[in-house]
Amino acid sequence: MSHYRPTITTTPTAHSGLLPMVLLLLVGSLLGLSLVVAKLAVKAGAAPLTLLVLSMLTAGTILLFGERLRKRPTPWNARVAEYGLVAGLLFALPNAIGFLAVEHVGASFLSLTFAFPILITSVLALLLKMDRFNAQKAFGVAFGLLGGCVLAVSKASSADSPVFWIALSTLSPIVISLGNIYRTLRWPSDASPTYLAAVMLLSGGLLLAPFAAMWARGSFSELIASPSVLIFLVVQISIFSVMYSLYFVLQQLAGPVYLSQIGSIAAVVGSTVAIHFLGEASPRNLGVAVALIAVGMIIFQRGRVNGGATPP
Numbered sequence: 001m002s003h004y005r006p007t008i009t010t011t012p013t014a015h016s017g018l019l020p021m022v023l024l025l026l027v028g029s030l031l032g033l034s035l036v037v038a039k040l041a042v043k044a045g046a047a048p049l050t051l052l053v054l055s056m057l058t059a060g061t062i063l064l065f066g067e068r069l070r071k072r073p074t075p076w077n078a079r080v081a082e083y084g085l086v087a088g089l090l091f092a093l094p095n096a097i098g099f100l101a102v103e104h105v106g107a108s109f110l111s112l113t114f115a116f117p118i119l120i121t122s123v124l125a126l127l128l129k130m131d132r133f134n135a136q137k138a139f140g141v142a143f144g145l146l147g148g149c150v151l152a153v154s155k156a157s158s159a160d161s162p163v164f165w166i167a168l169s170t171l172s173p174i175v176i177s178l179g180n181i182y183r184t185l186r187w188p189s190d191a192s193p194t195y196l197a198a199v200m201l202l203s204g205g206l207l208l209a210p211f212a213a214m215w216a217r218g219s220f221s222e223l224i225a226s227p228s229v230l231i232f233l234v235v236q237i238s239i240f241s242v243m244y245s246l247y248f249v250l251q252q253l254a255g256p257v258y259l260s261q262i263g264s265i266a267a268v269v270g271s272t273v274a275i276h277f278l279g280e281a282s283p284r285n286l287g288v289a290v291a292l293i294a295v296g297m298i299i300f301q302r303g304r305v306n307g308g309a310t311p312p
Contacts, residue, residue: 020250027265028263030242030246032270033269033270036277038051040278047215049096049208051223052208056240060197062241064198064199072194074195075190080188080191087200088204088207091201094175097171097172105162105165106281112271112289112290113172116170117177117263124177131257139303140295141296141300142296146292146296147289150289176260247262264294264297
């Protein structure tokens, strides 16, 4: 039996093609849109955790069924089980926070917190010697971090801002960054990106299911009984299915630090849609924060091109 042997690399040569950049834009945009859809579904009456669990389990099942149809290897062993459990937990936790917090802090603020993972992932990659220090990349990280801090302080200082949900939302990037690093370090050698995406989604959904059942009893029947909510559920399942299959391909091609830039794309797309189409109030100093994040991204990208090679 032939085995799937993925090659995970974070060298600049892996980024030089058009495909990683296209995937980056697609996955980042879908991530931002998923938060907007979650906000609309919750406003329509959906229980946040029930919506998330159903989206994860259904999308994971679709991806797994697709792999079986294509007769791709779907190994199940101790390594894959560990990967699914840990990756699923590190995936489920920030998503649960996001789906619960979105009605309190808004999709625009929540989207912009996704600008943080690139900073934390970069530091972790340096500490674990998955990346080499580069001054330009360090400056890029600093600018992005400053932009995120400006946004968080502006949001927290407004009179109607729930400090608890703001603080909880800003913890999510730490967990996301740990997941970015873990998935690369422990990637099973005989599993395809789409299969691993399915395993992560299914594991995360199963881990969250008991909490969803306790948090909102009877919410499943209410969700499927509402036509408007059901439409948002179908849209969210579609987004999850496409986004996370591409998400793992991007991680395989370009590594965790490059992947983490999807957060900056999600920040711009999610906040723009939420402000202009959902009527959310623009956080103070939003323009300054976005400008700092954008400058940070540009400097960071230049640093990767100009000598930011990663050790194999």
